[in-house]
Each structure stands twice: as structure tokens, then as C-alpha cells.
Amino acid sequence: MRNMPIFNVPLTELRERTSIKWRRFEPDVLPMFVAEMDAHIAPPIRERLERALRMGDTGYPELPIYQEAMADYANWQWGWDLDPADATLVTDVVTGMRDALEAVSSPGDAVVINPPIYPPFRGISHDRRLVEVPMVAGRLDLEGLEEAFRTQRPAAYLLCSPHNPDGTIHTRQELETVARLADAYQVAVISDEIHAPLAGARHVPYLDVDGASNAVIVISASKSFNLAALKAGLVIGDSGIRNRLRPMVSDGASYFGVLAHSAALTDGREWLAEASAEITGNKEFFAERLRATLPQLEHTPSEGTYLAWVDCAPLGLANPGQHFHRIGRVRFNFGAEFAPETASFVRVNLATSHDIIEEAVRRMAASIGAVEE
Ligand SMILES: Cc1ncc(COP(=O)(O)O)c(C=O)c1O
CATH class of the missing domain: 3.90.1150.10 (Aspartate Aminotransferase, domain 1)
Structure with a gap:
């Protein structure tokens, strides 16, 4: 200890x-x-990176260790049955959010966000039409969301789960309503879950809620373990969306990122x-x-x-x-x-x-x- x-x-x-x-x-x-x-x-991450440095093991990633580590973590922490084959390696979470947005929408399409919101959500949507459904008293405005889905016909909804800046952890019930609305109005959901590991058992992965489809989670160990310098993230979920990700989408993640994030999820608990x-x-x-x-x-x-x-x-x-x-x-x-x-x-x-x-x-x-x- x-x-x-x-x-x-x-x-x-x-x-x-x-x-x-x-x-x-x-x-x-x-x-x-x-x-x-x-x-x-965290010592297990430092030791893993130091071992690679000592060995001169400073090349490219090959094995799906990050996908496997995330699946094992998700099962252990959230009881979520994730298949590592459903996770695509990406550069980091912001880039992965943009990659997913490009896969589900075109310039000019409407994209829903919930302000106040982590600023890059606006940046990655710069050539889309932003539809704002503000948080109300720190919770998702589900009625406002339905109204926006019905009247604006957005291609995508960028969910932040947990929410940045106010730290809200969305409940399973709230997320089930999101899933029902997204299905009814055919909106692709892109859920940024970078703060999820730190939230622990209180967090509900969007893809684990009843009715969630046509959706991806973009996640990494970066925020919870302070690994922003060690780039690697995962886009998890719908294969239809992941198959439309741009070519070479996985090339931005570094081998040290993959090693660090995998060690974090496996040995950093x-x-x-x-x-x-x-x-x-x-x-x-x-x-x-x-x-x-x-x-x-x-x-x-x-x-x-x-x-x-x-x-x-x-x-x-x-x-x-x-x-x-x-x-x-x-x-x-x-x-x-x-x-x-x-x-x-x-x-x-x-x-x-x-x-x-x-x-x-x-x-x-x-x-x-x-x-x-
Ligand atoms: C909600 C959210 N998404 C993404 C990021 C950044 O992730 P990355 O460095 O993997 O792009 C942050 C960083 O604070 C964040 O709060």
C-alpha cells in the first residue's frame, strides 16, 4: 500500500x-x-515505459494490447462486456471525436452539444452547424434534446460523459432516454468518456445502456492517469461508424501511448x-x-x-x-x-x-x- x-x-x-x-x-x-x-x-506506467526504453523498444505498435486492456477494465469496473475487436486505435480523444464526427456527418450538417462544454467540442464541429441544448441545473435537458432532434434533424450528438466542465455523471436513466431519442430521430451519438475511469463505478458507459445503437464511445486513460504526453485513444462501438473512419486513423497513436495506457488500465487500478x-x-x-x-x-x-x-x-x-x-x-x-x-x-x-x-x-x-x- x-x-x-x-x-x-x-x-x-x-x-x-x-x-x-x-x-x-x-x-x-x-x-x-x-x-x-x-x-x-503511476509506478506501473513508469516501470513499463522505462523497461521499453532500456530495451530500445521504441518502435511502432502492433498488438491490440490497449483494446484488450480497455475491455478487461470495462468488464472489471462497469460489468460492461466489451469485445476488443470493437475498438479502433486513434490518436487521442479530441482527434478521435473529430474522426468519428467526420464518419457520421458532412460539412454543414447539424451537430448537437450541451453548453457549457469542453471548448474543443466547438472546434471539432467548426464546419458543422452547431445546435446548442444547454445543461439545466447541471443535468442534461432531455426535453430540449428531443426538441432539437425533432426540429433540427442533427446528424450527430456529441455527449460528454462525465460532463466537462461541471463534472456531471449522467445516470443510466438519462442515458437510456438519450438512446431512445437518438434511435427515434436517427442521430449518431459520439460519447466522449475520457473522464470515465476516474469516476469509477458511478459512470455508465453509453454503449452499456439499453437501446444504444448507432453510437461510438471515444475514450482513453489519459485524463485519469495524466497521460496527455503519451498519445493514444480508442473509438469503440458501431462497426458501421468505425468502418467509415478515415484511412490511417490509427497511425497517430504512439507506441509509448499504447504501452502507457495499457499499463494504466491493467496495473494502475x-x-x-x-x-x-x-x-x-x-x-x-x-x-x-x-x-x-x-x-x-x-x-x-x-x-x-x-x-x-x-x-x-x-x-x-x-x-x-x-x-x-x-x-x-x-x-x-x-x-x-x-x-x-x-x-x-x-x-x-x-x-x-x-x-x-x-x-x-x-x-x-x-x-x-x-x-x-
Ligand atoms: C472531455 C474531454 N475530452 C478530451 C480531452 C482531451 O483528450 P486528449 O488529450 O486525448 O485529446 C479532455 C481534456 O481535458 C477533456 O476534458
């Missing part, structure tokens, strides 16, 4: 990193925006359980610090993901994210990145230490003069 917390990497060490999180903004800014974890890589428990604690700690320091803000921890979605409207700031950056020297994602209507929100990355969370809230409060500098 582990005796050290996972999210305990000191700030001085983190500042030596050169990824987006640590190099995009000024060095005095505390970065809590992009979804990178402030953790060391204990690490993930520990990481997930720490994140639950971090969310509670963050909520408690907000209550103590900025009681004007009402915040309930999110269900899934390691993100907090905080409405800062009570502070009366025109652009709270920008204010916290410029004045407080702490950087979150801005609410307007996810929907113009959520400009009063910030998205806070809580895959970090209590020290950093405490300092972030202190900086927020100091920036509005609520605590001493």
Missing part, C-alpha cells in the same frame, strides 16, 4: 515542468487551469483508486476553504472529474477569471471558454495538493480584498 499521498508534489518541483500548465503564464501565477495533474506518473479518493478529499477541502474565505460563493463539489465549476457572480466581477489572474496571480479556466452565458464561472483544477488549493483560495480572496495580502 502507498504511504505518501499522490497529490503532494511540491510547487518548486512542479515549476520545473515545461508543459502548458507550467509555461503558458507568468512564473508567479499559480496555474490551476488546463487538465494536467500535479502528480508523479490501485493508484487510480487512491487518486480518486484524494480528489474527493480535495474537492471537500476546496469547498471548505471557499466557505471559510469567500462565503458569498455557493459551491457544491462536482460528481465526477477533478474539476470544480464555480459561479463567481456574487463577487460582481465583469470577468472573474481575468481578475483572479491579473490581480490574484492564480489562473483558472474562464467560464466564457465553455459558453458565453457562463462568463461568471471559473473552472478550477483540483488534481493538486492541499497547499496549492489553500493558496489558490487565499489568492482569490486577496484579489478582492477579502483577506490580508
Whole structure:
């Protein structure tokens, strides 16, 4: 068993990193925006990569180990009977979402999204016609979805499950309704489930719900194990859709990505359980610090993901994210990145230490003069 917390990497060490999180903004800014974890890589993943490096095993992937590892994981975690042959290797989740969208729609076709939403959902749909069915009180608006399906006749629906930014975990009942509507109006469902492993048993894979057809899941171990540098993802499901994926769709995944994601899903389960428990604690700690320091803000921890979605409207700031950056020297994602209507929100990355969370809230409060500098 582990005796050290996972999210305990000191700030001085983190500042030596050169990824987006640590190099995009000024060095005095505390970065809590992009979804990178402030953790060391899980030991089984590091050992697998180190073994390959020692052997000079740095070529191309051949064996379907990632597909097999995902099927075994899905069966173990969700009781979902997935055939590895139903999974196609892709570059990563965003690219896989775009690949799947191209397979089911043409430029100009309508595509449904649920804002506030992870910004690349708009980017990958840039040449499609976006139909927006906003989340209502943090849940899918199933009536709005039916209305959009009926009146806009979309080719595709981009589901985010769990939802980013608010961390909503969709229930089986909600997903069954989605499946019924998608079938009735012949809409292809493309479900981004990159945050699913961290959500654990609470997550329901879209393809495991009754009536789900004409659908693919795009998934990877990347968010749950912090593997964005090690590219590999899977498009799982309908063979009709997967057969229409562009030629060479699998060539973007790297061999190290395949090795890392497979090791994560097979041998990283204990690490993930520990990481997930720490994140639950971090969310509670963050909520408690907000209550103590900025009681004007009402915040309930999110269900899934390691993100907090905080409405800062009570502070009366025109652009709270920008204010916290410029004045407080702490950087979150801005609410307007996810929907113009959520400009009063910030998205806070809580895959970090209590020290950093405490300092972030202190900086927020100091920036509005609520605590001493
Ligand atoms: C919902 C969602 N999809 C996709 C990604 C990125 O996935 P990838 O790096 O595999 O493209 C993220 C990253 O935060 C995400 O939150």
C-alpha cells in the first residue's frame, strides 16, 4: 500500500515542468487551469515505459494490447462486456471525436452539444452547424434534446460523459432516454468518456445502456492517469461508424501511448483508486476553504472529474477569471471558454495538493480584498 499521498508534489518541483500548465503564464501565477495533474506518473506506467526504453523498444505498435486492456477494465469496473475487436486505435480523444464526427456527418450538417462544454467540442464541429441544448441545473435537458432532434434533424450528438466542465455523471436513466431519442430521430451519438475511469463505478458507459445503437464511445486513460504526453485513444462501438473512419486513423497513436495506457488500465487500478479518493478529499477541502474565505460563493463539489465549476457572480466581477489572474496571480479556466452565458464561472483544477488549493483560495480572496495580502 502507498504511504505518501499522490497529490503532494511540491510547487518548486512542479515549476520545473515545461508543459502548458507550467509555461503558458507568468512564473508567479499559480496555474490551476488546463487538465494536467500535479502528480508523479503511476509506478506501473513508469516501470513499463522505462523497461521499453532500456530495451530500445521504441518502435511502432502492433498488438491490440490497449483494446484488450480497455475491455478487461470495462468488464472489471462497469460489468460492461466489451469485445476488443470493437475498438479502433486513434490518436487521442479530441482527434478521435473529430474522426468519428467526420464518419457520421458532412460539412454543414447539424451537430448537437450541451453548453457549457469542453471548448474543443466547438472546434471539432467548426464546419458543422452547431445546435446548442444547454445543461439545466447541471443535468442534461432531455426535453430540449428531443426538441432539437425533432426540429433540427442533427446528424450527430456529441455527449460528454462525465460532463466537462461541471463534472456531471449522467445516470443510466438519462442515458437510456438519450438512446431512445437518438434511435427515434436517427442521430449518431459520439460519447466522449475520457473522464470515465476516474469516476469509477458511478459512470455508465453509453454503449452499456439499453437501446444504444448507432453510437461510438471515444475514450482513453489519459485524463485519469495524466497521460496527455503519451498519445493514444480508442473509438469503440458501431462497426458501421468505425468502418467509415478515415484511412490511417490509427497511425497517430504512439507506441509509448499504447504501452502507457495499457499499463494504466491493467496495473494502475490501485493508484487510480487512491487518486480518486484524494480528489474527493480535495474537492471537500476546496469547498471548505471557499466557505471559510469567500462565503458569498455557493459551491457544491462536482460528481465526477477533478474539476470544480464555480459561479463567481456574487463577487460582481465583469470577468472573474481575468481578475483572479491579473490581480490574484492564480489562473483558472474562464467560464466564457465553455459558453458565453457562463462568463461568471471559473473552472478550477483540483488534481493538486492541499497547499496549492489553500493558496489558490487565499489568492482569490486577496484579489478582492477579502483577506490580508
Ligand atoms: C472531455 C474531454 N475530452 C478530451 C480531452 C482531451 O483528450 P486528449 O488529450 O486525448 O485529446 C479532455 C481534456 O481535458 C477533456 O476534458
